Amino acid sequence: MKILVTIKQVSSxxxxxxxxxxxxxxxxxxxxxxxNEWDNYSLEEAMRxxxxxxxxxxxxxxxxxxxxxTDEELRKCLAKGADRAIxxxxxxxxxxxxxxxxRVLAALARKEAPDLIFAGVQASDHAFGxxxxxxxxxxxxxxxxxxxxLEYEPGGKTAMVRRELEGGTxxxxxxxxxxxxxxxxxxxxxxxxxxxxxxQAAQRPIELLDPAxxxxxxxxxxxxGSLSRVRRMYVPEKGRAQMIAGTPAEQAARxxxxxxxxxxxx
Amino acid sequence: MSGxxxxxxxxxxxxxxxxxxxIGAAVALKAATGEPVRVAVIGEAPERYAEALKLEGxxxxxxxQAVVDAFDPEIYEASVRALIAxxxxxxxxxxxxxxxxxxxxxxxxxxxxxxxxxxxxIARDADGWVATRAGYGQKVNVEVDFPGRETVxxxxxxxxxxxxxxxxxxxVAAIAAPTVTPRSQHLGFEEPAGSDDVDIPGSExxxxxxxxxxxxxxxxxxxxxxxxxxxxxxxxxxxADSGWLPKARQVGQxxxxxxxxxxxxxxxxxxxxxxxxxxxxxDTIVAVNTDPEASIFTIARYGVVGDIFExxxxxxxxx
Numbered sequence: 347m348k349i350l351v352t353i354k355q356v357s358s359x360x361x362x363x364x365x366x367x368x369x370x371x372x373x374x375x376x377x378x379x380x381x382n383e384w385d386n387y388s389l390e391e392a393m394r395x396x397x398x399x400x401x402x403x404x405x406x407x408x409x410x411x412x413x414x415x416t417d418e419e420l421r422k423c424l425a426k427g428a429d430r431a432i433x434x435x436x437x438x439x440x441x442x443x444x445x446x447x448x449r450v451l452a453a454l455a456r457k458e459a460p461d462l463i464f465a466g467v468q469a470s471d472h473a474f475g476x477x478x479x480x481x482x483x484x485x486x487x488x489x490x491x492x493x494x495x496l497e498y499e500p501g502g503k504t505a506m507v508r509r510e511l512e513g514g515t516x517x518x519x520x521x522x523x524x525x526x527x528x529x530x531x532x533x534x535x536x537x538x539x540x541x542x543x544x545x546q547a548a549q550r551p552i553e554l555l556d557p558a559x560x561x562x563x564x565x566x567x568x569x570x571g572s573l574s575r576v577r578r579m580y581v582p583e584k585g586r587a588q589m590i591a592g593t594p595a596e597q598a599a600r601x602x603x604x605x606x607x608x609x610x611x612x
Numbered sequence: 613m614s615g616x617x618x619x620x621x622x623x624x625x626x627x628x629x630x631x632x633x634x635i636g637a638a639v640a641l642k643a644a645t646g647e648p649v650r651v652a653v654i655g656e657a658p659e660r661y662a663e664a665l666k667l668e669g670x671x672x673x674x675x676x677q678a679v680v681d682a683f684d685p686e687i688y689e690a691s692v693r694a695l696i697a698x699x700x701x702x703x704x705x706x707x708x709x710x711x712x713x714x715x716x717x718x719x720x721x722x723x724x725x726x727x728x729x730x731x732x733x734i735a736r737d738a739d740g741w742v743a744t745r746a747g748y749g750q751k752v753n754v755e756v757d758f759p760g761r762e763t764v765x766x767x768x769x770x771x772x773x774x775x776x777x778x779x780x781x782x783x784v785a786a787i788a789a790p791t792v793t794p795r796s797q798h799l800g801f802e803e804p805a806g807s808d809d810v811d812i813p814g815s816e817x818x819x820x821x822x823x824x825x826x827x828x829x830x831x832x833x834x835x836x837x838x839x840x841x842x843x844x845x846x847x848x849x850x851x852a853d854s855g856w857l858p859k860a861r862q863v864g865q866x867x868x869x870x871x872x873x874x875x876x877x878x879x880x881x882x883x884x885x886x887x888x889x890x891x892x893x894x895d896t897i898v899a900v901n902t903d904p905e906a907s908i909f910t911i912a913r914y915g916v917v918g919d920i921f922e923x924x925x926x927x928x929x930x931x
Contacts, residue, residue, distance in 0.1 A: 357748065358748060358749055359748045359749070359751050359752075361905060365752075372748065372752065444717075444729075445717070445720065445721050445727060448717070448721060449721070467713070470749060471747065471748055471749060472747050472748070472754075473729075473730055473746075473885070474729050474730070475708075475713050475717075475729055475730070476713075476716070476717040476727070476729055477717075478717075479685075479713060479714060479715070479716075479717040479718055480717035480718060480720070480721035481721075482718055483689070483717060483718025483719065483721045483722050484718075484721050484722065488686075488795035488796055489685060489714065489718065489796075490685070490714065490796060491685070491710065491713040491714035492710045492713060492714075508802070509710065509714075510710065510866055511623070511710050511711075511801075511866075512628075512709060512710060512865055512866060513865075513866070513867075513868065513869070514803065514804055514859060514860070514862070514866065514867055514868060515623075515801055515802070515803060516801065516802045516803075516804070517682070517683070517798060517800070517801055517802075518798075518799040518800050518801075518802060519796050519797065519798055519799060520796065520797045520799060521795065521796035521797075522795040522796065525795075525796075528713070531849065531850075531853055532849070532852070532853030535854075573720055573721075573724065573725065573726050573727040573758065573761065574726060574727055574728050574743075574756040574757070574758055575756060575757055575758070575759055576754055576755070576756055577739075577742065577755045577756060577757050578754075578755040579747065579752050579753070579754050579755075580752065580753055580755075581751070581752055581753075582752070582753040584910040585910050585911060586909060586910065586915075587897075587899060587909045587910075587911075587912035587913060587914055587915030588913060588914050588915065589909075589914075589915045589916070589917065590914055590915065590916045594918055594919070594922040594923055594926050595926050597916045597918055597923055597926070598923050598926030598927040598929070598930065599926075599930060600914075601877070601898060601900075601914075601916065601923065601927055601930075602927055602930030602931060604875070604896070604898060604914065605817075605841055605842075605843075605875070605877075605931070608817060608874065608875040608896070609842065
C-alpha cells in the first residue's frame with residue numbers, strides 16, 4: 347500500500363523586512379524557509395504505520411508544490427525514511443492560493459493512487475488550513491480534519507480517528523478508506539534524521555513534474571485555479587506592551603511588584 | 613446573488629458562542645450594504661436552535677435536517693451547498709473552527725466560490741467583498757479579494773466580532789435536506805483522561821510556560837515559582853504535546869480558556885493565535901520572552917525581553 351504525505355516549505359520573516367514593490371507580498375530576499383512544523387508529524391505518522399505491524403509493504407511518498415528551493419524540505423523527509431519524493435512546479439504556480447495548490451496535489455494524487463493521504467492541519471506561515479481538505483473534496487474521498495490520534499491496520503477498509511475539537515474535547519470517528527486526513531501537532535513525536543540518513547538523502551533523486559504532465563487543464567493552474575487574490579499586504583498597527591527595562595534583577599523586582607499589587611499587598 | 617448567509621455551529625446540543633459573533637459580523641455588514649441576513653442551522657432537530665438565533669438584524673432563519681446532530685463533514689458540505697442554491701447569497705460566513713476546517717474547503721474547491729479563511733476584517737467596495745486575514749505568522753495583514761466570484765465564502769476568526777444580544781423576530785423556513793451517505797461515522801465525544809485537579813478556567817492568577825523552557829527537567833522550577841507566587845501553572849501547546857504537563861493545564865483554543873484570570877504571566881511563550889485565543893482578554897498580561905518581536909508583546913500590558921530562567925530566579929528572591 348501507499349501513503350502520500352503532502353508537505354509545504356513555509357516562509358517566515360527576517361527581523362527586518364520590506365514589502366515588495368507591487369505591495370502584494372514581502373520581498374523574497376527577506377524570507378527564511380523551513381519545513382512546515384505540522385508536516386514533521388504527518389511524515390512521522392506515515393513512518394509509524396510503515397514500521398508498525400503489517401507495515402512492511404507500505405511505500406511512503408512525500409510530495410510538494412514549489413520551486414527548486416523546496417527540494418531541501420523533501421530531502422529532510424527522505425532523510426527520515428520516506429521512500430520517494432515528488433515536486434511539482436511551473437512558473438504559473440507562483441500565483442496559487444491554497445486551493446490552487448490543492449488542485450495540483452489532487453492531480454498528483456490521481457496519478458499516484460495512494461491508499462491514505464496525510465497533510466498538516468495548516469501551515470505555520472499563512473495558516474489557511476485548507477489545502478488538505480480541499481484536495482479531499484476534489485478527489486471525492488472521505489476526509490477528517492484535525493486528527494490527533496489514528497488507529498489503522500495497513501490494508502484496512504476503515505480507520506479510527508480522534509478529532510481534536512476546541513476546549514480540550516475530542517470526537518471519535520470511524521472513517522472509510524482511502525481517506526484524506528489532516529494531522530494535528532502532538533499526534534506523535536517526530537524523529538530526528540540520522541547523519542547517515544541526511545547523507546544518503548542528498549544523493550537520492552527527486553521526481554520533478556509540471557501541471558501539464560499531470561494532465562491539468564489550464565483553467566485550473568495557478569491564479570486561474572485559485573479562489574482568492576491578494577490585493578495588498580501591509581504591516582498592521584499593533585499594540586505594544588509597556589517594556590520593563592533594566593537588569594534581570596530590576597526587571598524581576600518590577601514583576602514582583604505587579605504580582606504583589608494583584609495580591610493586594612502593595 | 614444577494615444576502616449574507618451565516619451557518620451556525622453547535623456541539624452537544626448547544627449553540628457555540630462563535631455563532632452569535634458571526635451574526636454580529638453579518639448584521640454590521642447589513643448596516644453597511646443593506647444585504648439581508650439569513651442564519652442557517654443544520655442538525656437532527658434543527659428547530660431547537662432556532663429560538664436562540666432570533667436576534668436583532670436577522671431576517672430569516674433556515675433549518676436543515678440531518679440524520680445526526682453531531683458534525684459530519686459530508687452532511688455539512690451538502691447542506692451548505694443546498695442553502696447556497698436556495699438563497700443565492702453573495703457572502704457566506706462560517707466560523708473558523710475545527711468543524712468548519714473539515715468541510716468548507718471541499719465545498720468551495722468543488723463549486724468555485726471565492727474563499728478565504730481565518731478572516732478578521734470584511735468590507736465591500738467597488739471590487740466586491742474584501743477580506744482581511746494575517747500572514748507570515750501574524751506579522752502582516754493581507755487583504756484579499758475575489759474577482760469574478762458571485763458567492764464568497766469566508767471563515768471568520770472566533771473572537772473577532774461582538775455577538776448580537778438583542779432579540780429580533782425573523783421568519784423561519786426549512787430547507788430540504790440533501791441525501792447524503794456519510795462515509796465517516798461520529799462515535800462519540802471524549803474529554804481527555806489523566807487531568808490533574810488543576811482549574812485553569814477558575815484561576816485568577818496564571819503563570820504559563822511555553823517552548824522557552826527548553827526541556828522537561830526545567831518544568832519543575834517554574835512549578836515552584838508558580839507555587840511561590842500563588843499562581844496556577846499553565847502552559848502552551850508544545851508543553852502539553854510533549855507530555856511535560858497534563859493537557860488540562862494547556863491554555864488556548866484546543867485547551868482551556870483563562871476565563872476568570874486577572875493576571876497572566878507568560879514565560880517563554882511566543883504567542884500563537886491559538887494560545888492567545890485562550891488568554892488575550894485577560895486584563896493584565898505580562899510576557900517574558902527573549903525575542904523582542906514575539907507576538908505575545910502585541911497583546912501584553914507589560915513586556916520583559918529577557919531570559920526566563922534568569923528572570924525566574926531573580927523573581928524567587930522577591931516571593
